[in-house]
Amino acid sequence: MWRRLNTLEARLALLLCLAYVSGALIYVGVTQWPLPQLLQWMKHDLGVTVQAPAHMGVWSGLLVSAVLALPLSIWLAGRxxxxxxxxxxxxxxxxASxxxxxxxxxxxxxxxxxxxxxxxxxxxxxxTLREQRQHLAQRELLLDTVVQNTPVALVLTDATGRVTYANIAARHLFNEGRTLQGLDFMELIEGSPEALRRxxxxxxxxxxxxEMDGSEETFHLSQRSFRLQGRPHRLxxxxxMTRELSRQEVATWKRVIRVISHELNNSLAPISSLSHSGAELARRGDTAxxxxxxxxIGERARHLHGFIAGYASFAKLPTPQPVPIQWKPFLDGLALHCVFKLQGNMSEQxxxxxxxxxxxxxxxxxxxxxxxxxADDEVALSLTVIGRDLRxxxxxRGPGMSETVLAQALLPFYSTKRSGTGLGLALAREIVEAHGGRITLANREQGGLRVSLLLPLNVT
Structure with a gap:
């Protein structure tokens, strides 16, 4: 009950009631009692003549009440x-704060x-705002600490090309450890190698x-444009990448050596054994x-020759010589080597x-x-022109590939087959990328695998 009374609405209602009662009392006092009696007493007993009627009418009483209630109204409004x-x-x-x-x-x-x-x-x-600001300040401090101490050189420039932010690695890479703030970045790298500037x-x-400090350094450059506080910036x-690439190179060579050693042993061991057996048969005169x-021995030698030739073709892939290709003779020639079903129509381009x-x-x-x-009728080939590219x-409709195999299938020397060399898809990727395109693998919704080649078209 006390809570309901201790509200602005209740207080305002009480004040309005007080104002109403006060107005009514003032009206009664002016028109009925005691003001008329006071005026009569002053006139008859004291002989004081007051220029006022003995009894006021309704409108006169209201006017006098309003004048007398005005100070009270002002006081109540102030309260x-x-x-x-x-x-x-x-x-x-x-x-304002x-x-x-x-x-x-x-x-x-x-x-x-x-x-x-x-x-x-x-x-x-x-x-809440104070706590959020404190958390934000701590996160900004953590982010700045991470960015400043990361080995990746970070440079942020504004629309005019001047550096607005650079971490420690960037300062050491471009300005011998000195600050880059406010410097024109393109002028700063004028003395850098041509490949970097380009x-x-x-x-x-x-x-x-x-080439830096007498040795070769490999960098991966990533550039992005975005708006910061409504203004264009570039990061x-x-x-x-030198260490990472060196480690990858060593790991790749080790893998190549393991694969080659495995294949050589698989062929040379039976050749050696058969050579010994042949010599023993010749010594006994068993020539049959x-x-x-x-x-x-010849079959194993041919297998070994084919294996070595496959690696040689991967290592010595010639530069592609693109020419206009008419689809009907190309697909007719392809059909002589393998069986497939053409989905859709041949492209006119x-x-x-x-x-x-x-x-x-x-x-x-x-x-x-x-x-x-x-099945033969489930192996399909399709041609689609998408803008300036051919897909x-x-x-x-086979079993498809697991996520692990999909992620590594295009890597050289990776194979899930016992007798596979891991060069088929890697060679395909090398050829497609040499054409300026790309190759992707994906599982189909109702089972199977889809391999897509995206090749640029000669659009003049």
């Missing part, structure tokens, strides 16, 4: 508006009505090798079995690639599709 005025002034000061970034402002809450609840909510908001001016991501990240021994190399890629992909267990897809 009503005083806490609101104080609160508004306090909130005005709080807003928030605008200046000061969230320490709080208001003393001594009231139990709606204004007190508003004050408490305001103080809770200020506390990569920065291109505005694209790049992998470049430059450049220079990451040293020698042709079989020599045939097996000619292709633009090295026919021999792309044909070899498609033969390998279609062969893999058949080896997945798909060639080979799809099957």
């Amino acid at each position: 009503v508006m005083h806490p609101l005025s104080r609160l508004l002034r306090a909130l005005e000061g709080a807003v 928030y605008r200046d970034g000061d969230f320490s402002f709080s208001i003393a809450a001594t009231r139990g009505d709606e204004l007190g609840e508003l004050i408490r909510m305001h103080n809770a908001l200020g506390q 990569a920065v001016k291109s505005g694209e991501d790049a992998l470049l090798t430059v 450049q990240l220079f990451r040293r 079995r020698l042709p079989g021994v020599f045939a097996t 000619p292709g633009w690639f090295d026919a021999a190399q792309i044909e070899q890629v498609l033969i390998n992909l279609i062969k893999n599709a058949h080896e997945s267990g798909s 060639i897809e080979v799809a099957d």
Whole structure:
């Protein structure tokens, strides 16, 4: 009950009632008692003549009551508006403090009505803002510490090309440890190697090798444009890749050596054993079995020769010679080597690639599709023109690939087959990328694998 009475609405209702009662009392006092009796007494007993009627009418009484009630109304209005005025002034000061970034402002809450609840909510908001600002400051400090101490050189430039932020690695890379703040970045790198300047001016991501301090350093440059506080900025990240590439190179060579050693042992061990057996048969004069021994040695030698030739073709892939390709003769020639079903129509626009190399890629992909267990009519090839690119897809209905295999299938020497060399898809990727395109692998929704080649068209 006390809470319901201790509200602004209840207080305002009481004040209005007080004003109503006061007005009524003033009206009664002016028109009925005691003002008329007082005037009569002054006239008859004291002989004082007052220019006022003995009894006032309704309108006269209302006018006199209004004049007498005006000071009371002003006092009551002041009582009503005083806490609101104080609160508004306090909130005005709080807003000014928030605008200046000061969230320490709080208001003393001594009231139990709606204004007190508003004050408490305001103080809770200020506390929340203070905590969030503290957390934000800690996160900014952590982020700045990480950025400053990362080995990746970071340079942020504004629309005029001047450096607005650079970490420690960038200062050591471009200015011998001195600050880069406010310097023109393009002028700063004028003394850098040509490859670095050209990569920065291109505005694209790049992998470049430059000579620094008497040795070669490989960098990966990543560039992004964005708006910061409504203004255009550009972020450049220079990451040293020399160690990583060296480790990858060593790991790749180790893998190559393991694969080659395995294949050589698989062929040389039986050749050595059969040579010994052949020599023993010749010594005994058992020449009837020698042709079989020599045939097996020849078969193993041919296998070894094919294995070495595959590696040689991967290492010595010639530069592609793209020419306009008419689809009907190309697909007719491809059909002589493998079986596939053409989905959709042939593109009216000619292709633009090295026919021999792309044909070899498609033969390998279609062969893999058949080896997945798909029926002949489930191995499909489709041609689609997408803008300035040609998409060639080979799809099957085999088991597809796991996520792990999909992630590594295009890497050299990676194979899930016992007798595989891991060069088929890697060679396809090498050929497609040499044409300026890309190759992707994805599982189909209803089972199977889709291999997509995206090749640029000769659009003039």
